Amino acid sequence: MKRITIGVLIVAALFMGAAFIVAFTPPKLDPDDLHNIADANLQNGEKVFWSGGCAGCHAAPDATGDERLVLSGGLGLDSHYGIFHAPNISPDKDHGIGDWTFYDFANALKKGIGRHGENLYPSLPYTSYVRMKNQDIKDLHAFIMTLPESSTPSKPHDITFPFNLRQSVSFWKLLYFDDGSPMQLTNAAPDVLRGQYLVEGPGHCGECHTPRNFFGGLKYDHWLAGGPNPEGGGIVPDITPGSSAIGDWTASEIADYLETGFTPDYDTVGGDMVEVQKNISHLSRADLEAIGAYLKAIPAQ
Amino acid sequence: MKNSYLIAGALALCLAAGSVLAQDAPQMLRQDDMKAIGQAMGQLGAIAKGQKDYDPVVVEGALSSIADHARDFPTHFPPDSKSGNGTEASPAIWENMDDFTGRADKLAADATALLADLPADQAAVGKAMQTLGANCGACHEIYRVKN
Numbered sequence: 001m002k003r004i005t006i007g008v009l010i011v012a013a014l015f016m017g018a019a020f021i022v023a024f025t026p027p028k029l030d031p032d033d034l035h036n037i038a039d040a041n042l043q044n045g046e047k048v049f050w051s052g053g054c055a056g057c058h059a060a061p062d063a064t065g066d067e068r069l070v071l072s073g074g075l076g077l078d079s080h081y082g083i084f085h086a087p088n089i090s091p092d093k094d095h096g097i098g099d100w101t102f103y104d105f106a107n108a109l110k111k112g113i114g115r116h117g118e119n120l121y122p123s124l125p126y127t128s129y130v131r132m133k134n135q136d137i138k139d140l141h142a143f144i145m146t147l148p149e150s151s152t153p154s155k156p157h158d159i160t161f162p163f164n165l166r167q168s169v170s171f172w173k174l175l176y177f178d179d180g181s182p183m184q185l186t187n188a189a190p191d192v193l194r195g196q197y198l199v200e201g202p203g204h205c206g207e208c209h210t211p212r213n214f215f216g217g218l219k220y221d222h223w224l225a226g227g228p229n230p231e232g233g234g235i236v237p238d239i240t241p242g243s244s245a246i247g248d249w250t251a252s253e254i255a256d257y258l259e260t261g262f263t264p265d266y267d268t269v270g271g272d273m274v275e276v277q278k279n280i281s282h283l284s285r286a287d288l289e290a291i292g293a294y295l296k297a298i299p300a301q
Numbered sequence: 302m303k304n305s306y307l308i309a310g311a312l313a314l315c316l317a318a319g320s321v322l323a324q325d326a327p328q329m330l331r332q333d334d335m336k337a338i339g340q341a342m343g344q345l346g347a348i349a350k351g352q353k354d355y356d357p358v359v360v361e362g363a364l365s366s367i368a369d370h371a372r373d374f375p376t377h378f379p380p381d382s383k384s385g386n387g388t389e390a391s392p393a394i395w396e397n398m399d400d401f402t403g404r405a406d407k408l409a410a411d412a413t414a415l416l417a418d419l420p421a422d423q424a425a426v427g428k429a430m431q432t433l434g435a436n437c438g439a440c441h442e443i444y445r446v447k448n
Contacts, residue, residue, distance in 0.1 A: 234446055256350075260430070261438045266343040268434065270441030277438065 022174065023167035026119050028107050037138050045143025048136045050282035052129070052202040054144070056275045057086035060152075071096070072150035077123050077231045081163045081216070084123035087154035091145045095153050098145075105141040106134065112173065119169035121157065122177075127218065128204035130179040136202065176217030182206065183223060183298055191286075195294025198287060199224075203280065208236045208272070225301035234271060242300025251292030258288045328386035331377035334370040338408075341366040342430065342437075349427035360420055367433065368412035375402040391446045401444055408436040 049055070055063075058071040073088040090096035097105070100115055107113040112126040120126065129137075162168050181200055185192060199205045210218045211227030226238035237245040246254065246263075253264045261269040261277050269277045280288070341363035347353040348360065378394055378401075394401045411432055420429045 237447075260346075261434055262342065262346060262430075266339040266346055268339075268437035268441055270438070270445045271447055272442075274438045274442035 023170045026113055026117070026170050026173065027111065028113055028117070029103070029111055031103060034103060034106060034134055034138075037135050040142030041139045042143050042146060044136070045139035045141070047283065047287075048132075048140040048202055049143050050279050051198055051287070052140065053204070053276055053279040054089070054140075056279055058089050069147050070150050071144065071147060072152040073154050074152070076155075076158075079123070079216075079231050082157065082159035084121055084157050084159070085155035086123075088150055088152055089144065090147060090150040092149040092151055095151050096149065098149065100141075102138055102141050106137050109137055110179075112169070112177065119166040119173070121159075121163075121166075121169060122172070122216065123157075125204040125207045127177055128201060128207055130177070131181065131197070131201035133197075133201075172215065172217075175215070178220070182210075182218075182220045185297060188297060189293070191290045191293045192297045193294075194287065195290035195292070195297075198283075198291050199294050203291070205239070209239050222301060224295075224298065229272070231272075236272075238301055239295055240298055240301040241296055246295075247300070249292075251289060251296050254292035254295055255285065255288035258283075258291065259285070326386050327377040327379055327382040328388040328390075331374055331390075332387075334374040334377070337370045338367050338374075341370075342433070345426055345430050345433075348423060349430050351423060355423050355426065357419060357421075360426060361416065364412045364416045364419075364429075368409045368416065371405050371409035371412065375405040389445050389447060391444045394444050401440075404436065404440045404444075408433065408440075411436060 054071065055068045057075045057077070058073055059068040060070065060072050060074045063070065071088065071090040073086045075086045077084040077086070088096045091098040093099050097115075100108075104115045108115075108120060108124065109126055109129040109132065111130075112120045112122065112124065114120050157164070181196070183196060183200070185196060188196070206218060206224060208230060209224045209226055210220070211222050211225060212218055212230055216230075224239050226236050226243070228234075229236050237243060239246055241247050246257075249257070249264055257263055257269070258277060258280050261274070261281070263269075280291075283291075344353075344359055344363040348355055353359070375398075378390070378398070380395060382388070383390065383392060383395065415429050415432070420426045
C-alpha cells in the first residue's frame with residue numbers, strides 16, 4: 001500500500017515538474033533559422049507594417065495622419081478575460097522596444113515570447129504572425145526602428161485570474177497555437193497564394209473573422225465564418241464566399257472596398273473595420289486583388 | 302353589421318396612420334438621408350472608376366445632394382429614436398451629440414467646398430471621393446453598430 005502511495009506521489013511530482021517546465025520555459029525560435037536573411041528593405045518593411053495593421057493598436061487611439069507612425073501604444077482591447085492594453089513599441093529605449101534585437105522581435109511575433117523569455121498574450125496576434133516570412137519580419141523590425149520615439153509608458157494589462165499569470169499562456173499555446181496554415185489549397189494560382197499569405201499571416205484577418213471557443217482558441221473548422229466580436233460588441237461578418245454580407249462581391253470589389261472603404265453599393269466601412277481598412281489601403285492594388293482572390297477561393301461557410 | 306364596418310374602418314385608419322408614422326419616423330428619415338448620400342457617392346464612384354464618362358452636371362448634382370442630406374441628417378435623432386425601425390445608430394450618438402452633429406456638418410462643409418471648386422476630371426472626382434469618404438468611415442467607426 002505504502003509502495004503504491006509512493007508511486008503515485010512520484011508520478012504526481014513528475015507530472016507537476018513537467019507542467020512547471022512547460023509553464024516557465026516557453027520555447028523560443030532557433031537562432032539558426034534567422035540566418036541567411038538578406039539585409040533589411042525599408043520599403044518592404046513599410047508595406048509589411050501596413051499589412052500587419054500595427055498602427056491599429058499601437059498608435060494612440062485618436063492619432064491621425066503621421067501621428068499614426070508614433071507607436072506609443074494605448075488602445076485597450078476589451079475582451080472577456082479583461083482589458084489588454086497595447087504597449088509602446090516605438091524605438092524608445094526605455095519605454096518602447098529600442099533595445100530589442102531582431103531575434104527578440106522575431107520571438108515576439110512568431111513565438112509570443114517577450115524580451116525576458118516571458119509569455120506574451122495572444123492579443124498580440126502571433127497566432128497569425130507565426131506564418132510570416134522571416135525576411136518580412138526583419139524588414140518590419142528595421143522599418144519600426146526608423147519611426148519616432150515615444151516616451152509614453154505602457155499600461156499594464158487589466159486581466160482577471162488565472163489569465164493574469166503569464167505562465168498559464170504556455171498551456172494555452174500547447175492547445176491553440178498552431179503554425180500550420182488553416183487552409184489547404186491545392187493547385188492554387190499565385191495570386192491566391194499571395195492572398196493566403198496576407199490574410200493568414202500579417203493581415204491576421206482570422207483573429208476577428210473566425211469564431212473562438214470558450215478558452216479563446218480559434219475554431220479552424222469555421223475559418224473566416226464570422227461570429228461575435230471578440231472585443232467590444234456586435235457581430236463580425238462571415239467573409240467566405242458563403243457570406244450574406246460579401247458573398248456576392250467579386251474579388252475586385254473586395255479589393256475596391258479595402259482600397260476605398262466603399263462597398264459595391266456605396267455603403268461604407270464601419271466599426272472596427274474602419275481602422276483595419278485604413279491600414280490595409282496602403283497595400284498595392286495587386287496585393288488587395290490577391291486578398292480578394294483568396295477570399296473567393298476558400299470554401300463557403 | 303354596422304359595428305363591424307366601423308371596426309374595419311377604424312382598423313384601416315389605424316393602419317394608414319401607422320404607415321404614415323413609420324415613414325416619418327426619425328429612424329426612417331435619417332436612413333433615407335444616408336441612402337441618398339450613398340447613391341450620390343455611387344454616381345461619383347462610377348465616374349472615378351471610369352464606368353461612366355465625366356459629366357459636370359452629374360458631379361454637381363451628387364455633391365449638392367451630399368451637402369443637403371448631410372446637413373439634414375443629424376436633425377433626425379430625437380432621444381426617443383434610439384431603437385426601432387432597424388436603426389444601426391449607436392447609443393454613443395446621444396452621449397456625444399455635439400461631436401456627432403459636428404461630423405455631419407463637416408461632411409456637408411467638405412461637399413460644399415467641392416461645389417465651389419468643382420472637380421474637373423475623372424482623377425479629381427476620385428480625389429474628391431477620398432476627401433468625402435474619410436468622413437464616412439470616421440463617423441461610422443464610432444457611431445454605427447452592426448448587429
